[in-house]
Amino acid sequence: MPALPYVANAVISGTLTGIVYGLMALGLSAIFGVVRQVNFAHGELMTLAMYGAVGAFQGLALDPFLTMIAAAMVFGVFGYVLQRGFLNRFIHRPEHLRMLLMIALAIIIGNGLLLAFGPDARSVQTSYQLDSFELGPLLVDKVRVYAAIAAVVATALLAAFFRLTLTGKAIRACADNPIGARVAGLPVAHLYAVTFGLGAASVAVAGCAMVQLIDVTPGLGPGYTLLAFVIVIVGGLGSMVGALLGGLAIGVSEALAGLLITPSAKSMVSFGLLVVLLLVRPQGLMGPGRR
Template sequence: MVSGLLFGGVYSLMAIGLTLIFGVMRVVNFAHGDLMVWAMYLAWLGATRFGVDPYVGFVGAAAILFVAGFVIQRQLVDRIVDAPHEMQILLMLGVALVLENTALVAFGPEPQRVRTPLTQAAVWLGPVFLDVGRLVTFLVAIALTAALWLFLYRSDLGRQMRAVADNGYGAHVIGTDVRHVSAVAFAVGAACVGAAGALVAPLLPFQPPTGLQLSVTSFNIVIIGGMGSVLGAFVGGLIVSVAESLGAVFLNPSMKELVSFALLVVILLVRPAGIFGRRAI
């Protein structure tokens, strides 16, 4: 259970990136998991080619994904923001396919994993045996989540993002550059998943098709927490991670996704909008 809770920090950061994009733009990013896979490969390249530890290299991965997200939003997503949802879905699925197949050509189909001394170390904390790699990943993910919260609630740009999420037309009327704010929101969401991908690369094997599983997990977390709610994404990530960990222990490791989806069904029956479901972020 503790191991699942520690892994939940990455789940939360991953889901916050997705819910931020949806909250501001009302666009579902089906390429979210594939962006995360690219961050994993960036961490792998940094570790194998340049000797950069992923717990340091996540900064570079987040920066690269920020730029990539900004370009994707400005050149592609911005053109279909006001289009029917079907066109938005087709575009983002197309972006996901391009990212996955480009990774397949560039890196091959073999699973990869980043090796770091921290993942092979462990400490005792009272009666609990902790994986140092997971502990560091959790602490960094929590710190990044706190920094993002401060950005959203204490900076002018963060307040503009929340205003656009609440009422895009109203934000435009009072002088907010909605197009620029949307591009930055998409870029920040991509940076979140970039950091999450680099941090989780030492913990999980990955290959190009892994993006689909990560996207599905992200959607599950965001729906459980409430679409568009950053707090919901954070709490949902912790809940889903612990649920999957318990499912792997008491049922079967191959059934952990089933446990998280069963949890999704139960929560939606009780709270159809999710735990913290609301419009604004």
């Protein structure tokens, strides 16, 4: 058993990473809850944003935390156009077809990245990359703190949008009752597209934060799509708070597994957590209790 400060360090760093995971999963959760479409390209979109951040850093010397703002806008527009111009045509097709369509998109993006950037890992080396905050015996990476702050801000903006704006309320209405949304004459095609845009924007922000924490390779996507999905299920489908809690749970459990067992046991533990949760609380941490 490692000494307490190590465990505390792992919990703190896991919490901070978990907040970024939460933001990533939030995008998937929103798209699934409203458009009823599992975005199998979610991890690929994040990878794409990470390459964007690497490119902006190398080409323009832009800090990833600045790239983040531009990435959110670019991905937001891209997501809107993708849903409005393309994915909306498939809304009434059978589920398995829509699933395959998203997997196809994911593979196209993944392979496109491989073609464009090659298989080697890339990273961003900012001047503060290796700095840390010292709190007594605790050492907290600066980048991890900044990444978590950015994720918290993005999440708060998203929550405010859904709570306070008419469009946000209408999107929640679509998730709540899709038939009711059509009965009320809501512009469903537009609202779906806004939702996908927001989902893509949040995963882009998460990607720009993640690029400081891990190296990026073209094959990163599928693992993170799955991770986002696990987080959403753990947190409870359709719950924003749930997605954040799920992110925290997975982040902390991964960090602790890395410390107490071995870093390669990370996924084993998070998926173990999923299996246990499916047994004892199938609706997830914050999911609705009703059946």
